[in-house]
Amino acid sequence: MTPLLDLPSTHTVRTGWRGLPAAQQPAWPDPAALDEAVATLTASLPLVVPRECDLLRNRLAAVARGEAFLVQGGDCAESLDTADAGSLLRSAGTLQQLATVFGxxxxxxxxTVARMAGQYAKPRSAATEVRDGVELPVYRGDAVNGQAFTAAARTPDPHRMVRVHQRSAATLNLVRAYGAGAQAGPDHALEGLRRFAAASPEPARYGALTEEIARAGGFTGTGDGWHTPGELFMSHEGLLLDYESALTRVDAVTGLPYATSGHLLWIGERTRRLDGAHVEYFSRIANPIAVKIGPSADADELLxxxxxxxxxxxxxxxxxxARMGARRVREALPGLVERITAEGRTVGWVSDPMHGNxxxxxxxxxxxxxxDILDELSGFFEVLHGLGAHPGGVHLELTGDDVTECVGGGAGVGMADLPLRYRSACDPxxxxxxxxxxxxxxxxxRDAVRVPGVPEALR
Incomplete structure (x- = not known):
């Protein structure tokens, strides 16, 4: 592995970001409680190990080279109190089915990468929320405070981060057991697609597509054992630097520091400041990492x-x-792709069609x-193919449950249906x-979003 930078001791990685601008961090009211929670996390076992992170990095190298495709998805914000094994497994199954279609x-x-086992903190546009003349801290995810609009629930509690670590460990155990079973294999994924097609408003249309997939082999990746059925990596936004730095460990073999809270961490649109604390911390860890890029991104800044x-x-x-929004993706994305490509930088390009819409x-x-979600995804493919680049993946907020949070699609969820089963802790x-x-x-x-002349290897 090529060294990232002059990677120093674990202590430096854990503390080097302090003193820099750190956006979206909670105003912890009790410093002693924070110190206690951080000490507990520092002494805790890692959730993932370097070998797994390195494997994902190799997988994502194939994505960046145009040799693979990333399907990433899961909850907007996980919940400490309502986590349900069935819901987790339904979401994992949905990701495997999506991987089959996209493959x-x-x-x-x-x-295949899940937004699981760590997605407990959320950036917010305001520090407080006002209801009926009462102003309280905004809900920042279960790693920080509670959803109930009371002073007690909304007070940031650092011991919640310890609960996040414990809950994430349980989630990982469940998902790993799922991945080792037959239900994570190609036959089960195809059966799920057949059930979806049969129950859809247009069963003949989707049934024919499903049988196309089945005749083609029905799963993602063949040859040389590249893809292991049930292989599922964990990811989350690395927002809470107290949490991430406390779970940083140095690999005894390579001497490199890893964030052991998840395989892949990303920096959000609100925290990607070049001289900020998040970029400093992320620059020092050896995990594969990602950055969300909005329509206001400048090409020079991005480079x-x-x-x-x-x-x-x-x-x-x-x-x-890229999280541009359906109305902006075709105008805002091309200049960024052109500049990064022209300068010879090797990155994976992925579409998040959720947050801009x-x-x-x-x-x-x-x-x-x-x-709108479909339109942004289509625009992403059009832009990347039009520039001779590889559209490397999708990043979705989703659940395998029958919620009513986004409107439209074949099931016909309308605006009036939203209150029926709206269960998200934050975003739809x-x-x-x-x-x-x-x-x-x-x-x-697929034919409409491919541009003639694009090399077959990029298709």
Whole structure:
């Protein structure tokens, strides 16, 4: 592995970001409680090990080279109190089914990454929330405070981070057991797709596509054992630096520091400041990492960020996740791809079609239109193929449960349906059927989003 930087001791990695601008960090009210929670986490076992992180880095190197496709998805924000084994396994199954569809669509192996076992903190646009004249701290995810609008629930509690570590360990155990079973194999994924197609409003249309997938082999990646059925990596936004730094460990073999809270961590649009604490911490860990990029990103700024986070320009180290919005993706993304490509930087390009398309429903719920999500994904493919680059993956907020949080899709969820089963702790997710509907719709558009002259290897 190429050294990232002059990687120092664990202590330096854990503390080097302190004193730098650190956006979106809670105002912990009790320093002694924070010290106690951090000490507990520092003494805790790692959730993932370097070998797993290195394996994912190798998988993502294939994505960056145009030889694989990334399917990443899961909860907007996990919950400490309502976690359910069935829900977790349904989401894992949905990801495997999506991988099957996208693997067929791209004729490439698929890397499957879940937003699980760590996605407990959320950036927010304001520090406080006002209801009926009462102002309280905003909900920042279960790693920080509670959803209930009371002073007690909204007070940041650092011991919640210890609970996050414990809950994440349990989630990992469950998902690993799932991955080792027959239910994570190709036959089970195909059976799930057949059930979806049969229950869809257009069973003949989706049934025919499903049988196409089955005849092609029905799973993602073949040959040389590249893809292991059930292989599922864990990811989350590395937002809470107290949590991440406390779980940093140095690999005894390589001497490199790893964030052991998850295999892949990403920096959000609100925290990617070049001279900020998040970029400093992420530049020092050896995990594969990602950065969310919005429509206001400047090409020069992005190039400097890429060089800071991936100074060795090693494939698999850095993934750029575009979250532009359906109305902006075709105008804002091309200049960024052109500049990074022209400068010879090797990154993976992935689309997050969720976060740029959030709207408010008449009921007051945050929601997203299925058609906007599909349009942004289509635009992403058009832009990347038009520039001769590889559209490397999708990053979705989804659940395998039958929620009503996003509107549209084949199931016909409307604005009036949102209150029926709106269960997200923060942002709206695609339900299981909408997620598969999205993949099938994109599969139908595969010829439309390919540009003549693009090398077959990039298709």
């Amino acid at each position: 067929y669509m791209m004729s490439l192996p698929v890397v 400097r960020l890429v060089d800071r986070l991936s100074p060795g320009n090693e494939a698999g180290r850095l993934t750029l996740v 959030t709207i408010s429903a008449p009921s007051g719920h945050k929601t997203r239109r299925f058609d 997710r695609l339900n299981g059927d909408q997620s598969l509907d999205l993949a099938y719709r994109l599969l139908e558009l």
